[in-house]
Amino acid sequence: MTVTAMTASEVAKKVVNDQPLFILDVRNGDAFADWKIEGGNIQYLNTPYFDLLDGVEEVVSELPTDRDILVVCAKEGSSIMVAEMLSEEGVQAAYLQGGMKAWSEHLEPVKVGELSNGGELYQFVRLGKGCLSYMVISEGEAAVVDATRMANIFLDFAQEKGATIKHVFDTHLHADHISGGRAIAEATGATYYLPPKDAEGVVFEYAALENGLEVAIGNSKLEIEAVYSPGHTIGSTSFIVDSKYLLTGDILFIDSIGRPDLAGLAEDWVGDLRESLYSRYQDLANELIVLPAHFMIIDELNEDGSVAKKLGDLFKENHGLNISDEQEFRDMVTKNLPPQPNAYQDIRKTNMGQITPDDEIQREMEIGPNRCAVR
Amino acid sequence: MNADKVLDAKGLACPMPIVKTRKQMKEMESGQVLEILATDKGAKADLVAWAKSGGHEMLDSREDSDVFTFWIKKG
Numbered sequence: 369m370t371v372t373a374m375t376a377s378e379v380a381k382k383v384v385n386d387q388p389l390f391i392l393d394v395r396n397g398d399a400f401a402d403w404k405i406e407g408g409n410i411q412y413l414n415t416p417y418f419d420l421l422d423g424v425e426e427v428v429s430e431l432p433t434d435r436d437i438l439v440v441c442a443k444e445g446s447s448i449m450v451a452e453m454l455s456e457e458g459v460q461a462a463y464l465q466g467g468m469k470a471w472s473e474h475l476e477p478v479k480v481g482e483l484s485n486g487g488e489l490y491q492f493v494r495l496g497k498g499c500l501s502y503m504v505i506s507e508g509e510a511a512v513v514d515a516t517r518m519a520n521i522f523l524d525f526a527q528e529k530g531a532t533i534k535h536v537f538d539t540h541l542h543a544d545h546i547s548g549g550r551a552i553a554e555a556t557g558a559t560y561y562l563p564p565k566d567a568e569g570v571v572f573e574y575a576a577l578e579n580g581l582e583v584a585i586g587n588s589k590l591e592i593e594a595v596y597s598p599g600h601t602i603g604s605t606s607f608i609v610d611s612k613y614l615l616t617g618d619i620l621f622i623d624s625i626g627r628p629d630l631a632g633l634a635e636d637w638v639g640d641l642r643e644s645l646y647s648r649y650q651d652l653a654n655e656l657i658v659l660p661a662h663f664m665i666i667d668e669l670n671e672d673g674s675v676a677k678k679l680g681d682l683f684k685e686n687h688g689l690n691i692s693d694e695q696e697f698r699d700m701v702t703k704n705l706p707p708q709p710n711a712y713q714d715i716r717k718t719n720m721g722q723i724t725p726d727d728e729i730q731r732e733m734e735i736g737p738n739r740c741a742v743r
Numbered sequence: 744m745n746a747d748k749v750l751d752a753k754g755l756a757c758p759m760p761i762v763k764t765r766k767q768m769k770e771m772e773s774g775q776v777l778e779i780l781a782t783d784k785g786a787k788a789d790l791v792a793w794a795k796s797g798g799h800e801m802l803d804s805r806e807d808s809d810v811f812t813f814w815i816k817k818g
Contacts, residue, residue, distance in 0.1 A: 396792035418793040446758040
């Protein structure tokens with residue numbers, strides 16, 4: 369009997385619209401505990417496929433009849449098998465096409481704002497991994513910030529919008545995901561910028577992203593301005609777009625702040641992190657809308673699926689911006705940190721161009737949540 | 744390591760390595776050792792979890808140029 373596939377895009381729409389879904393996740397218990405599809409209106413049952421080989425009778429009684437059922441596994445093979453077995457028992461269930469790999473790679477473009485002279489700002493939400501990328505479009509030109517490995521999505525999107533990508537930025541050398549910045553720059557002839565202090569091990573040509581750098585997009589000089597804000601890494605740089613948006617990279621998130629330890633120098637960088645958050649950002653306008661490079665939990669999404677909030681609100685609400693005692697702050701960002709992202713050292717090497725794993729291995733390296741923040 | 748049986752599951756995608764391992768294991772006696780060769784990257788975590796839930800013992804595992812080898816003792 370044939371069963372139906374549900375695409376990552378369809379699942380993303382359900383998550384963003386808070387629609388009900390029941391997920392039967394048939395990966396092993398550790399994989400499920402480590403990382404799963406998150407959503408406000410999702411119910412879960414985790415039963416590994418290898419416990420269902422004799423039959424699915426025992427889970428059938430636990431499945432609801434009033435919401436869609438989706439069977440999920442790592443790559444899709446086992447979920448198809450389990451969905452077929454359910455179908456034979458008379459239970460209608462779909463499987464996630466491409467499994468958690470496809471979920472990890474899906475990007476949902478969300479328009480976050482209008483810019484001067486008809487410009488637009490888009491946020492690309494990678495729901496499966498919590499990564500956020502950006503595209504600024506103005507008068508037929510575009511800039512991309514913190515692009516993920518799936519370069520074609522950005523290239524296709526720019527083409528659809530009739531824009532030529534001229535500038536590609538990474539706010540810092542990423543440790544949780546493989547950057548698509550270099551590939552986009554190579555495909556378009558755009559300039560690829562990296563903060564030099566993060567790029568000491570980089571083996572390819574790049575342009576220096578330094579404090580005060582100003583880049584104009586389109587004829588009307590829509591401006592992107594770089595603001596040095598170290599702490600997550602020593603080179604971490606933020607951007608102010610059109611005097612209205614603040615792209616914070618991995619320094620400041622909606623409900624958490626960046627962790628300083630992923631390049632192995634937590635003790636050295638904690639002072640920089642504090643200065644960026646408690647001094648440099650304090651000097652910026654409270655009206656700026658913060659657009660981070662990650663979210664951690666689905667509650668950080670706004671109703672339209674975007675991740676954005678006024679800087680002034682974050683100063684009031686974000687715990688990490690409200691720790692007056694410096695020692696307490698130091699302890700929070702250097703002790704009891706969550707586990708480091710999967711394969712983070714190899715990911716850093718890949719982003720420096722030191723190693724070039726094939727596509728399949730790059731996919732494996734990125735499995736799991738991003739874990740760039742501390743709360 | 745000495746194995747009583749060898750199962751070649753190279754080139755097979757999930758769930759087949761486990762399906763075949765389970766079938767082979769059923770035909771073996773308690774205390775016998777099955778050697779499994781697989782190339783699926785997910786096989787390791789799944790075999791460990793499967794062996795544990797089935798009361799079998801993962802004696803050892805090895806990775807050699809993209810081929811994983813596992814030795815599981817039937818419980």
